[in-house]
Amino acid sequence: MSSAASSPAPRRTGRPRSPEADRAILDATRAALVELGWGKLTMGDVAARAGVAKTTLYRRWAGKSELVVDAVAALFDEHLELPDRGSLQADVEDVVLRFAALLERPETKTALMAVVAESTRDGALRDRIRSAIVDRQKSLVLLGRDRAQRRGELPREDDPAAAARTADLIFDVIAGAVVHRTLVSAEPVDPEWARGFAALLIGGLRGS
Amino acid sequence: MSSAASSPAPRRTGRPRSPEADRAILDATRAALVELGWGKLTMGDVAARAGVAKTTLYRRWAGKSELVVDAVAALFDEHLELPDRGSLQADVEDVVLRFAALLERPETKTALMAVVAESTRDGALRDRIRSAIVDRQKSLVLLGRDRAQRRGELPREDDPAAAARTADLIFDVIAGAVVHRTLVSAEPVDPEWARGFAALLIGGLRGS
Amino acid sequence: MSSAASSPAPRRTGRPRSPEADRAILDATRAALVELGWGKLTMGDVAARAGVAKTTLYRRWAGKSELVVDAVAALFDEHLELPDRGSLQADVEDVVLRFAALLERPETKTALMAVVAESTRDGALRDRIRSAIVDRQKSLVLLGRDRAQRRGELPREDDPAAAARTADLIFDVIAGAVVHRTLVSAEPVDPEWARGFAALLIGGLRGS
Amino acid sequence: MSSAASSPAPRRTGRPRSPEADRAILDATRAALVELGWGKLTMGDVAARAGVAKTTLYRRWAGKSELVVDAVAALFDEHLELPDRGSLQADVEDVVLRFAALLERPETKTALMAVVAESTRDGALRDRIRSAIVDRQKSLVLLGRDRAQRRGELPREDDPAAAARTADLIFDVIAGAVVHRTLVSAEPVDPEWARGFAALLIGGLRGS
DNA sequence: TGGTAACCGAGACGGTACGTCGAGTCTTATC
DNA sequence: GATAAGACTCGACGTACCGTCTCGGTTACCA
Structure with a gap:
């Protein structure tokens, strides 16, 4: 951008x-x-x-951080989409693997945590990251939730504030788990892991 | 350390x-x-x-990263413990709030992501982070799981490899969600959020 | 320079x-x-x-030595000239006192020997000293000799190689004596000393 | 020492x-x-x-300068002596070549000018250099003068102050010329140069 | 014969300066 | 007014030596 x-x-x-x-x-x-x-x-x-x-x-660009955010954001622009896989489980697995594929690229792996670290002291940078990267990811999660609700796999939430809170929670869980697995644990996010994670998440969503 | x-x-x-x-x-x-x-x-x-x-x-210390890891690790040494709250739900809420309390400190907030970012290009640094910080956190998660199994809240897993895989997954989910909520979404991890997250997680563990 | x-x-x-x-x-x-x-x-x-x-x-400048040579050379540029005093004896006294006046300045006193010491291990530095400082001094000696030959105080030398050898010798004697007196013996080069030195030198030139 | x-x-x-x-x-x-x-x-x-x-x-030793002065002085102790060559001319040539041989050693070449440079700001160091090195050289010059007077090649000077002044002058001329030739002009002091220099000096001493 | 005082090696200590590198700005001439 | 080139100020880097100090341990003299 x-x-x-x-x-x-x-x-x-x-x-x-x-x-x-x-x-x-x-x-x-x-x-x-x-x-x-x-x-x-x-x-x-x-x-x-x-x-x-x-x-x-x-x-x-004002500096290294701003430049890198834009450079990485372009990758998210290109590669983030979410075709309908037919079921919530498949959609979750898909989005997890897509996130992971982006995070495992050398460009993003090294850059994302760094700019997030910078952003803890720089509100403008945080906003830029949010609008250029995070919101793009989040929209995929929202899309998946809407599809699941339309399929009847998930109940509709009437209170919009509660719905937003739940969506935020789910997004932090998905994105956080993938990021942590990839960058902190430094283990691959493979289809098997994605299956286990999706099962856990969907179980939680149904049970709660 | x-x-x-x-x-x-x-x-x-x-x-x-x-x-x-x-x-x-x-x-x-x-x-x-x-x-x-x-x-x-x-x-x-x-x-x-x-x-x-x-x-x-x-x-x-060989450089800024190594120094900061050790400086931050001392905080994790001091503050990470997990008293028995009597139920899995309470224990999960507790560990989440404890992680978050550490991550919201200004020392750790600005430092952790930065050293993780550095570690993507430096295996030795990654090992140092793991042994000084990550493993300490993980042991709390393992402790909580064992307690829950003793209480009968969670089934025992006989296959040790599967048990380890599940523990890793749970740890990435907990730590990842807290980190993402705190540092990327930049929203507070309050008792309400902890309750919602714990419910989601435990529901997933039971259902799967 | x-x-x-x-x-x-x-x-x-x-x-x-x-x-x-x-x-x-x-x-x-x-x-x-x-x-x-x-x-x-x-x-x-x-x-x-x-x-x-x-x-x-x-x-x-590549380093302290090069810088100091150039800084000191500027002083030699400014202050070295040799008005015609009318006789060889007077010209020699004059050049000796001029050399000494430069060497007794605090800038040059502390600097010259130091860069010469460095130059024993650095040919490029030696060349720089020669062209920036030594050759400038030498030209004064050559000028004095030419004047004396024109006045008939000194014989003309036909063999150019022999003439160059003699000029080198005289220059080393004049410059060396002044430097040694000033920096090693740490005694002042006053008009009386200059008179005695000039008499010795001219006696040697005539006698040989 | x-x-x-x-x-x-x-x-x-x-x-x-x-x-x-x-x-x-x-x-x-x-x-x-x-x-x-x-x-x-x-x-x-x-x-x-x-x-x-x-x-x-x-x-x-208090520092580098003091140490090096003592280390170099030991060489002067060992190598400076002046056998009687039978004539003033031969004695002067000999002392010139001996000085030069010492100055052309790599140890002394690099060290002498450097400590002299340091000594321009340090009286104690200057005294140490004088007593450890310079006075040793000077005694050779005095010895040569005495021999020449005994041989009748040079007149005896009755006024001791004048005698000292002359000796100082001769020493500065000899030592200075050799040092300048060796370290500044960076040309060898060979027997031919020594002959020419001795002739010039003795001519001056007789003529004055 | 046993103290003791000054020596010795090793190496950590607080400093100072080094020479390099990168950030971000400024000044040219050119497009 | 944008551009390429490159000089500019500033500040941090990591290293090298300085000369001092603190260890454990040794070696000669003297009581």
Whole structure:
């Protein structure tokens, strides 16, 4: 998501910004993440890889965190969708495997926790992460819940506040479990694990 | 956890390392984490706060990550215990609130994700985190499971491999959900949320 | 002599180096030499005095020795000239007193021997000293000899190789005696000493 | 010359200092000078080469300069003598070549100018250099003068003050010229150069 | 013969400076 | 006004030595 996306005052005078530069910078950022990881990625190196001056880079992004969030967000844009697998169990397994596939990429593995860590001291960054990444994931969970309700696998919740609370809980459980398994326990999220996790979650949703 | 823990050959020649320095450094590290956060914490600043030369610090820890892991681990040592609350539901709520209380401290909030992010590129660091922090948390989860089995709230699993798999799953779910709620969603883990989460989890364990 | 002197390809792209920084650094170096002497002069201190970042300093000079040679050379540039005093004896006395006046300055006294000592292990540094300092002094000696030959006080030497050998010898004798008197014996080079030395030298030149 | 040479209160109690350590340290110092030069010689390295603790080294010498002066002085002790060559010209040539041979050794070449440079800011060091090195050289010059006077090659000077002034001048000229030729001009002092220099000097002494 | 005082090795200690690197800004000339 | 190039300030890095200190242990003299 380019930071200049919905600029309210679309500048008219002077040389326009090169859209190729935007693409080249984000590509270079992802490449640098793969090769170097978050810790050794530097703005100067990204600029050099993109064949762009540092000025050009700083004109678009305020710093490393913002740049990396946008670079990673593009991956989530591309890869997150949730085809209807026909059952809640299958849908949950699917979303878990999709989350995990993204988290196990070297670009995201090294970057996500780092920007989240930065965001504990930076509210603007937290908002950017939320709108660029987290909300996109969450919408998949909501979609899955709606489908399950339509199929009759889950009851409808009338109180919208309670419904939101439950959705938040489910999302934290799904996303949290996948992240923890992948990055902290450093174990693979394979179909077997996904099956066990989905069974646990759905059992809990039905039983409660 | 001192980096030189249980060295098999406790050197006896030369001036011994000052244990006061160890303590002062870890205290200073926690103080710096609170004031500055992970990103702005510097080795030089920690050394200055501890009234210690930088070399003294580097003689014991290879870098910021290792130092911070040990500094944070001390908190987990102190605060992680699990009194018997009489029921599985109460025990789960308790462990969730205890994890959350630790994660909501400013020292840990800013530090944990950062070192986990670093550890994605550094196996030794990952091992250190696991043995200093993660395993300590996990033992609480195992303790709770054993109690529940003794109470008859949970069935005993005969196959040890399956038992271990289930324990890992439960641990990733609990720890992951708390971490995600606290650091990504940035919402408080209050008794109400803990109740809802525990109900979901226990329902899943019974139903599956 | 600026380190970038007469660069054959004067780069034209990018921000040009600040000539004010050059001046400020050399001034600061001389001031630091006076206050601290060679031994306690540090690159960081010079940079701070000059109001310049350390990197700016290292971009221009490879180290303390190179910097100090250039800083001292500027003094030799300014102060070395040799007006015609009318006789060989007067010219020799004059050049001796001029050398001595430079060597007795606190900047040069502490610096010259130190860089010469360094140069025993560093050919590039030796060349830099030679071209920036020694050759400038030598030209004065050559000038005095030519004048004396024109006046008829000294015979002309036809063999150019022999002439060069003699000039080298005379230069080593003059410069060496002044340096040794000033820095090793630590005695002042006053007009009386200069008179005695000039008489000895000229007697030797005539007699041989 | 050990720094503890003529201690007025020769301590009687306690373990005496190891004389082997003294020797090993001075040998190690000279070896380090040859290999590393003054600039890269470190106290720790000398101690390690000598197989001695740093404490042992600092118990005997206050610092690098003092240590190196003593280490180099030992060479001057060993090698400076002046056999009677039968004529003033031959004696001067001989002393010049002897000085030069010492100065061209790698130990002294790198060390002498450096300690002289240090001594410009340190009177105690200057005195140590003078008594350990310079006076030893000077005595050779005085010896040569006395012989020449006994042979009738030079007139006797009745005024002792004037005699001292002349001796000082000659010494600065001889030592200075050799040092300058060797270390600044970086040209060899060979027999031919010595002959030319001696002729110049003696001519001056006779003519004046 | 047993103290004791100064020695010795090893190596940790508080410091200071090093030379490098990266961040983010600024200044050129060019497009 | 955007751009490439590169110099700029600033601050932290991790290392190397400095000279001091604190250990356990040794070695000569003196009581």
